[in-house]
Amino acid sequence: MKVAIPVEGGYLSPTFDFAGHLLVVVYKNGKIVERQKIAVTEQLPSLRAARLKYLKINTLLCGAISNPLAAMVWHHGINIISGLSGDVETVLNESLNAGTLMSQSTLPGFSPTVWKGCCRRWRRRFRGGR
Amino acid sequence: MSWTKQELVNLLDTIQEGVFVIDKNHRITFFNHAAEKISGTRKKEALGRFCWEVLRADCDGDDCPLKKTLATGELFSERIVTMVSANGIRKPVSISTTVLRDDNGTTTGAIETFRDLSTDTDRLHSRLSDYRHNIITIDSAMLKIIEALPMIADSDSTVLIQGESGTGKELFARALHNLSSRKGAPFIAVNCGALPDNLLESELFGYKKGAFTDAKKDKPGRFALAEGGVIFLDEIGDTSPAMQVKLLRVIQEKEYEPLGSAGSVKADVRIIAATNKDLYTMANKAAFRKDLYYRLSVINIVIPPLRKRKEDIPLLIDYYITKLNRQQQKQIRGIDDDAITCLLSHEYPGNVRELENIIEHAFVLCHRGYIQMKHLPEAVSCGRVNNRGNTEIKSMKSIETAYLMNVLKRNKWNRGKTAQELGMHRTSLYRKMQILGISPEGKGTKKQGRQL
Numbered sequence: 001m002k003v004a005i006p007v008e009g010g011y012l013s014p015t016f017d018f019a020g021h022l023l024v025v026v027y028k029n030g031k032i033v034e035r036q037k038i039a040v041t042e043q044l045p046s047l048r049a050a051r052l053k054y055l056k057i058n059t060l061l062c063g064a065i066s067n068p069l070a071a072m073v074w075h076h077g078i079n080i081i082s083g084l085s086g087d088v089e090t091v092l093n094e095s096l097n098a099g100t101l102m103s104q105s106t107l108p109g110f111s112p113t114v115w116k117g118c119c120r121r122w123r124r125r126f127r128g129g130r
Numbered sequence: 131m132s133w134t135k136q137e138l139v140n141l142l143d144t145i146q147e148g149v150f151v152i153d154k155n156h157r158i159t160f161f162n163h164a165a166e167k168i169s170g171t172r173k174k175e176a177l178g179r180f181c182w183e184v185l186r187a188d189c190d191g192d193d194c195p196l197k198k199t200l201a202t203g204e205l206f207s208e209r210i211v212t213m214v215s216a217n218g219i220r221k222p223v224s225i226s227t228t229v230l231r232d233d234n235g236t237t238t239g240a241i242e243t244f245r246d247l248s249t250d251t252d253r254l255h256s257r258l259s260d261y262r263h264n265i266i267t268i269d270s271a272m273l274k275i276i277e278a279l280p281m282i283a284d285s286d287s288t289v290l291i292q293g294e295s296g297t298g299k300e301l302f303a304r305a306l307h308n309l310s311s312r313k314g315a316p317f318i319a320v321n322c323g324a325l326p327d328n329l330l331e332s333e334l335f336g337y338k339k340g341a342f343t344d345a346k347k348d349k350p351g352r353f354a355l356a357e358g359g360v361i362f363l364d365e366i367g368d369t370s371p372a373m374q375v376k377l378l379r380v381i382q383e384k385e386y387e388p389l390g391s392a393g394s395v396k397a398d399v400r401i402i403a404a405t406n407k408d409l410y411t412m413a414n415k416a417a418f419r420k421d422l423y424y425r426l427s428v429i430n431i432v433i434p435p436l437r438k439r440k441e442d443i444p445l446l447i448d449y450y451i452t453k454l455n456r457q458q459q460k461q462i463r464g465i466d467d468d469a470i471t472c473l474l475s476h477e478y479p480g481n482v483r484e485l486e487n488i489i490e491h492a493f494v495l496c497h498r499g500y501i502q503m504k505h506l507p508e509a510v511s512c513g514r515v516n517n518r519g520n521t522e523i524k525s526m527k528s529i530e531t532a533y534l535m536n537v538l539k540r541n542k543w544n545r546g547k548t549a550q551e552l553g554m555h556r557t558s559l560y561r562k563m564q565i566l567g568i569s570p571e572g573k574g575t576k577k578q579g580r581q582l
Binding site for chain 2: 014015017018043044045046063064065066067068070074077079085107108109110
C-alpha cells in the first residue's frame with residue numbers, strides 16, 4: 001500500500017490543498033519499506049489530484065481538504081482519511097501498529113474522517129445532472 | 131472610559147470580521163463569534179491550538195503574515211489568502227494583522243482579523259467604484275500591472291499585452307489610451323486574426339483609387355483613422371510572415387504605403403499589440419519574426435488567467451450581477467453558497483469572458499432570489515475532473531463499484547466489517563452490492579457491474 005501525507009517541517013500540513021511537500025510511504029507486510037519526500041507544486045485541484053494518481057497513491061492521510069479536491073482525489077480511486085493533525089511519525093506509527101489509519105490528535109473543528117465518497121451534491125455533478 | 135474584559139469580548143463578538151489573538155507560541159487565546167462562523171471551528175476547539183491549524187490558509191510556513199508580525203512587528207493589511215473551512219469550502223479571505231504589546235512595550239502576542247470575501251457583497255458594492263480603469267481586481271499581480279499603467283501610458287513605446295483568451299487584454303489597452311496624452315485622439319482596435327492577408331493590408335493601410343478593380347475612391351486605413359491616437363492590434367500572433375514584414379516597417383520607420391500609392395505616409399500612432407500565444411516561443415521556433423517580436427515587446431504586459439486570481443471571482447460575479455440586473459431589469463439578489471463554491475473551484479479555460487457568460491446563462495434561468503447550482507451551465511466543472519486534467523470522466527456507478535470493491539477486498543470480503551467501515555447497515559450494503567452487481571462471494575462483479 002502506498003500512502004501519501006502532506007507535510008510541513010515534520011508535521012502534517014494543516015491543508016492538503018496548499019501543502020508544499022508530500023511524504024510518500026510504501027507499506028509491505030505491515031512494515032514501512034520505502035519513504036520519500038516529494039515537492040508538490042501543482043496548485044490547481046485537478047492537477048494536484050492527478051499528481052496523486054500519477055504517484056499511484058492508495059490512501060491519502062491529511063488535515064483539511066476542500067470538497068472539490070477531495071471529490072477529484074476520490075474520483076481517482078484514492079481513499080482519503082482527513083482531519084488529522086500532529087507530527088508525521090506519530091501518525092505513521094499509529095497506522096503501522098494499530099493497523100488502522102487513525103490519529104489521536106485531530107484538527108480543531110474536525111474528527112478523523114474516512115471519506116466515503118461524494119455527498120449528494122457532488123454526486124449529482126458526477127452524473128452530469130443537477 | 132475603561133472597558134472590562136467581558137465588555138471587550140462582547141464587543142468583539144458583535145462585529146462581522148473574524149478576530150483571533152495568539153500568544154508568543156502561536157497558540158490561540160481569543161476567538162470571536164465571526165471567526166467561528168468563517169472558519170467553521172468552534173471557539174472551545176480553537177482555543178489553545180496553533181493558529182495555522184485553525185485558519186488553514188495558503189500562507190502557512192515562512193510566508194505566514196501573523197508569524198512575521200509576531201517575529202518582526204511588521205503589520206499586514208488586507209492581504210488576500212485562500213482558506214479551507216471545516217466543512218471543506220475554499221474561501222477567499224482578507225486578513226490584517228497587528229502586534230499585541232503590554233504596558234512596557236513588550237510583545238505578548240498578535241491579533242489577526244479576517245473577512246470572508248465570498249459573501250462580503252455589501253463591501254464589494256462600495257468598492258466597485260474604487261476600481262481603477264474599469265479593471266475589477268484585488269489580485270496582487272494585477273494590481274502591480276495597474277500601478278505601472280500611468281508610467282507606461284506616459285511613454286510612447288510599443289506595448290505587447292500577452293494573456294489567455296478572455297483575460298481582458300483590450301481593457302488594458304483602452305486603459306493605457308485613456309491615461310496617455312493621446313486620450314483625445316481615436317483608439318482603433320483591429321483583430322488581425324479575423325482577416326485574410328490582403329484584406330488586412332487594405333484595412334490597416336487603406337488604398338488609393340484604382341488600386342484594384344473595385345477601388346472607385348480613396349479609402350483611409352485604420353492607421354490613418356488612428357492618427358494621433360492608438361491602434362490596438364489584437365491577435366498579432368496570427369498574422370502571416372508577409373504581414374509581419376509590413377508591420378515591422380511601420381514600427382521602425384513610422385511610415386506605411388497605402389495600396390496603390392506611389393509614396394509613403396507618415397504615421398503618428400502608438401501601437402499596442404496583443405496576443406494569446408507565446409510569441410517568445412514562436413519567435414524561437416521561427417513561427418514569428420524575431421525582429422518584430424523585439425520591436426513589439428518594448429514593454430511586455432502579461433495578464434494572469436482567472437484561475438490564478440480566484441480572489442477576483444466573487445468581485446466579478448458581483449459586478450456582473452449588478453450590471454445584468456440593470457440591463458435586464460431583474461432583481462437577482464446574489465449567488466448562494468453552493469453556487470459560489472462551485473464557481474470558485476472551476477478552472478475557467480475561457481477566463482473572465484467565460485465567467486461573464488456563466489452569469490448571463492444563470493440570469494436566463496433564474497428569475498428572482500439567488501443564483502443556485504441548478505442555474506449554472508453543465509460545463510461548469512465543480513469537482514468533476516475534466517479532460518484538461520487528462521483523466522477520463524467515469525460514471526458514478528463505476529466509481530462506486532470500484533470503491534466498494536476496494537473496501538471489500540481490504541476487509542477480505544467480510545461484509546460486516548465492510549459495512550462498519552463504510553458507516554452503513556449490513557442490509558444497505560447487500561442492497562448496494564446487488565445494485566452494483568458485485569458478487570458476494572468475492573469473485574468480482576456480475577455482468578451489470580464494471581470495475582474501473
